[in-house]
Amino acid sequence: MIEFKNVSKVYDNGSVALDQVSLHIGKGEFVFVVGASGAGKSTLIRLLSHEELPTEGSVLVNGIEVNRLAKKSVPYLRRKMGIVFQDFRLLPNKTAQENVAFAMEVIEAPRRVIRRRVREVLDLVGLIGKADALPKNLSGGEQQRVAIARAIVNRPLLLIADEPTGNLDPDTSEDIVEVFKKINHMGTTVLMVTHDKTLVDMMNKRVIELDDGKVVRDEQRGGYDDEN
Amino acid sequence: MKIRTMHYYTVAAFQSFWRNRFMSVASIATVAISLFILGIFMTLVANLDYFVENLESQVEITVYLKDGATQADIDSVGHRLQALPDVKSVTFTDKNQAMDILKERMKDQPGILDALEGKNPLPSSYEVTFTQPEAVRRTADIVADYPEVEGTHYGQEIIEQLFKITTIIRWGGIALIIFLTLAMLFIISNTIRLTVFARRKEIAIMKYVGATNWFIRWPFLLEGLFLGFIGGVIADIALYQFYDFAVTSIHQSLAFLPMVSVYPFMYRTAGVLLIISMVIGAIGSTISLKRYMKV
Numbered sequence: 001m002i003e004f005k006n007v008s009k010v011y012d013n014g015s016v017a018l019d020q021v022s023l024h025i026g027k028g029e030f031v032f033v034v035g036a037s038g039a040g041k042s043t044l045i046r047l048l049s050h051e052e053l054p055t056e057g058s059v060l061v062n063g064i065e066v067n068r069l070a071k072k073s074v075p076y077l078r079r080k081m082g083i084v085f086q087d088f089r090l091l092p093n094k095t096a097q098e099n100v101a102f103a104m105e106v107i108e109a110p111r112r113v114i115r116r117r118v119r120e121v122l123d124l125v126g127l128i129g130k131a132d133a134l135p136k137n138l139s140g141g142e143q144q145r146v147a148i149a150r151a152i153v154n155r156p157l158l159l160i161a162d163e164p165t166g167n168l169d170p171d172t173s174e175d176i177v178e179v180f181k182k183i184n185h186m187g188t189t190v191l192m193v194t195h196d197k198t199l200v201d202m203m204n205k206r207v208i209e210l211d212d213g214k215v216v217r218d219e220q221r222g223g224y225d226d227e228n
Numbered sequence: 229m230k231i232r233t234m235h236y237y238t239v240a241a242f243q244s245f246w247r248n249r250f251m252s253v254a255s256i257a258t259v260a261i262s263l264f265i266l267g268i269f270m271t272l273v274a275n276l277d278y279f280v281e282n283l284e285s286q287v288e289i290t291v292y293l294k295d296g297a298t299q300a301d302i303d304s305v306g307h308r309l310q311a312l313p314d315v316k317s318v319t320f321t322d323k324n325q326a327m328d329i330l331k332e333r334m335k336d337q338p339g340i341l342d343a344l345e346g347k348n349p350l351p352s353s354y355e356v357t358f359t360q361p362e363a364v365r366r367t368a369d370i371v372a373d374y375p376e377v378e379g380t381h382y383g384q385e386i387i388e389q390l391f392k393i394t395t396i397i398r399w400g401g402i403a404l405i406i407f408l409t410l411a412m413l414f415i416i417s418n419t420i421r422l423t424v425f426a427r428r429k430e431i432a433i434m435k436y437v438g439a440t441n442w443f444i445r446w447p448f449l450l451e452g453l454f455l456g457f458i459g460g461v462i463a464d465i466a467l468y469q470f471y472d473f474a475v476t477s478i479h480q481s482l483a484f485l486p487m488v489s490v491y492p493f494m495y496r497t498a499g500v501l502l503i504i505s506m507v508i509g510a511i512g513s514t515i516s517l518k519r520y521m522k523v
Contacts, residue, residue, distance in 0.1 A: 049436070072440070079438035091430060106439035108233055154437065 007057035017043035019213035035210035082151025086166035141172035197224035240447035244423040259459025262408040267467035269401040314363035416512030456509025464498040
């Protein structure tokens with residue numbers, strides 16, 4: 001699903017974000033990416049979505065070499081992945097279901113398909129009762145559920161989450177991770193960047209730890225800070 | 229493109245227009261005023277061209293004969309003039325007739341002619357008119373080489389002077405066009421920039437969920453086209469009214485002054501201005517989008 005081959009990323013200001021990173025993440029995996037701030041976690045995500053290009057090496061998503069992709073093909077790459085952010089990034093003047101539908105409208109899906117699919121994913125994230133609420137009337141956890149619904153509405157192969165629980169309290173965070181788990185069970189690869197030790201330990205999934213741009217740990221059933 | 233998508237674009241464009249209504253109105257006003265000034269220049273140049281052309285078609289050549297010309301010479305020149313192409317009429321003025329005309333014109337100041345002491349310095353001449361205005365200059369050049377001919381005169385000084393004025397106005401107009409175009413581009417791109425800024429979250433989300441660049445671009449392009457179009461229409465209406473009024477009032481006070489008639493000239497000018505305004509609208513919005521389209 002995802003393959004990093006000797007990937008390095010040096011920004012224009014000379015800071016090295018990734019240093020010779022090689023990774024393989026299979027289809028249907030659930031992977032945590034952990035590490036201190038500035039360890040290169042965000043860069044990893046930006047390389048996947050073609051927001052940044054690697055200085056060296058190659059990045060493959062679903063067999064496509066992202067760093068060699070023509071500019072006009074980038075939107076079609078992004079349709080294969082859903083991205084969830086720490087700050088939700090919902091449109092404040094649209095209701096929950098309009099926010100979700102927006103992701104389908106901009107790729108010009110037929111209206112009937114949109115209506116059915118939006119209800120389906122709102123149901124999946126447990127928000128069907130709040131479909132018509134505006135973001136400001138939803139709790140943080142609910143807003144993040146809307147964001148997750150929007151990320152998966154176009155049936156991506158890969159769901160990327162950048163600190164999805166960073167703004168949420170521990171109980172809500174657990175609920176949110178349960179949602180990710182559910183989506184993962186349905187076959188979607190999940191890549192979650194997080195600082196949340198409790199979540200990582202609780203889930204007992206594969207953990208990749210970055211430090212100073214290098215992979216320092218890659219464990220199949222790891223905790224947040226296992227040393228062995 | 230799907231109809232629903234077009235609907236989305238249109239709604240988005242009008243929303244932006246309304247959200248930034250102050251800047252929108254300012255852009256429309258700038259476009260309208262700039263294009264109106266542009267239109268005035270186009271009208272001025274067109275009329276000057278028309279005037280010069282008109283004048284040229286009316287000119288006749290005066291062929292002055294040498295003082296010692298015999299009657300045979302005079303007749304021979306007359307025949308040769310008649311035989312030239314595109315000549316309409318040839319009229320002979322004897323040097324004594326010319327003197328009579330001068331005396332008649334100067335009868336209020338008799339002292340001046342006394343200075344001639346009864347001599348007649350005026351040459352005999354032929355007045356030649358033409359069926360084709362283009363024949364004037366050509367004929368004047370041929371006739372000037374006749375041995376019996378002293379010189380020719382056809383008001384070339386006036387025409388050349390007018391050509392000079394038209395050239396100056398034309399260049400001034402081009403400089404003004406460049407300046408006004410930049411002003412229009414500046415204000416339209418700034419207005420669209422506000423819109424883009426207001427929608428930056430939306431744009432970012434669109435990019436993340438895989439909207440194509442053209443899908444994102446269209447609403448802004450439409451807004452720019454719309455601003456340009458409205459400005460252009462206002463300028464067109466103002467210019468039409470202005471020119472219509474100018475033609476009517478000039479015909480009343482200066483009836484001899486030839487002017488390009490309102491139709492079809494105004495329609496063509498209006499069309500050109502409208503196209504310019506929309507092109508500028510489109511370019512203006514593209515400029516301000518460029519920075520936000522990366523991600």
